Amino acid sequence: MPNILVCYKWVLDEQDIKVRPDDLSLDASRAKGKISDFDRNAIEAASLLVEAQGGNVDALAFGTQALKLSVKDVLSRGPNRLTWIGDASAEGADAFVVANVLAAAIRKAGPYDLILCGEGSSDMFFQQTPVRLAALLGLPCVTFVQKMTWADGVLTATRKLPDCTEEVRVAGPAVVSVLGEMNKPRIPSLKQVLGAAKKPSEELPLSSLGLAPGDLEPRAVRGTPKGFLMNRRNIVYKESDAAANVAQLVASLKAEGL
């Protein structure tokens, strides 16, 4: 029975972030947190696997203190136990730093048979963390996985490549990054939500991981983000008469020379 770890990131919902038209800065004051989209697929994949054949699922996250808000949500989706590292430095972290932190935590809590990640985080979309993590832990990594099964310590996974899909078999521990189309994440039931409150979660201080200062220094330093402003005509035809709307649109397209 597999011992599985799911790594998830707690991100701001990008649909709530607004661009200030005057200086193109981002206004995230109304943005709520969410479990990064494809990490919900990774959690679901792990939960389905152990619900079918037994085993254990742990969850791990590195972020700021805002991670506290994620505890119930994550645990109601299946994992038995959560470890989280909350530190302000997570804000400016690049994938080099994130992977160093996660790898150090896994060395403490592991070993795991399977480490599942999403294909990319919804906010940064580095698409690096799982591969870096595998390299640091000396494990193979199967990326962009659409389908997977586990039997007798052997993972069989279908991964996407530019021109084909490949079915691969990995014996022994591995890191996997899952695609969004792998499954439909559950909406936790009331029972699952109530059950989550009883599950253990532990905050690990960053300083307890034994990392050197250089391990926590981003190699890619991010500047201040600048919002992209749509500059479009926004002419909308919304009469009740569909034919009239169509006629107006066709006239507009003609005027555009199209």
Added chain:
Amino acid sequence: MAGIFVFSEDPALARQLLTPGLELKAALDQPLVALTPSRDEAQTLAGLGADRVVVLEGPGTPEALAPAVAALVAQAGVVLVGGTLRGKHLAAHVAAALNAGLTTDAKTIRAEGGRLETTRILYGGLAVCEESLALPAVATIPQRTFPPPAPTGASAPVEAAAVTADPRVEVLSTTPVAGEGVDIGAAPRLVAVGRGFGAKADLDLAVDLAGALKAELACTRGIAEDEHWLPVERYIGISGQTVKPELYVAAGLSGQVQHMVGCRESKVIVAINKDERAPIFEAADYGIVGDLYTVLPLLTAALKA
């Protein structure tokens, strides 16, 4: 040996990488080395300004290629990798091996003050930011970000390096993706469909409209990846294609930023959606609020008239 290294298994992308590669070569005064899994492509790259070309001979899986490339670029200043799925896996492994920073999908790239300065998008395309990377540095670069360089008339030496399989990952079977080889990026007009279409057969409405407009069909990620109604090469967005047609007609799609980032440089964007508050109307020049099942046939007929 120090150097600017470029790698892509995609021939067109491999050539395009030489353009920023040549700029970095000039700025950092390091030789430009092209790595390729294809012996045929090696000859082409050798005539496009690379100082040296290395053919990677062996399996083309990410886990086999990545350590082979990491070994070849151990002393690199900069490594540029084509941003395909295979390339992204490989680049992350190389960056980990070099303890280096990696910009994903760099839009611009230049060397300055002994660092690599790049720009990329965040929050699904809502924002852009700069990244400043210590050397050695790695970047992935999407398709069509740069044009290929002109042939030099010279031909650089071509060598070979062996790639060995990773015994831990066994490939059981390979299924080619049923693509049609259509280059959606080259189409001057596109009709894009989303989840507003209730069934695959209903896409005929969009096919008819595309016929009347002389347009190609495109779609959102869900239509390609979840429903498999259209091939993946037709989906637009941050994880799909980037297009800049003169006309982009978006029917029954909500217009979320992860999709729009792939088409927002279109000259004219038209939206057809039954929900007046759908974000697509903010991103469109012209829109019709209405049911696509009514509007599309009317529009097709009006265009044919």
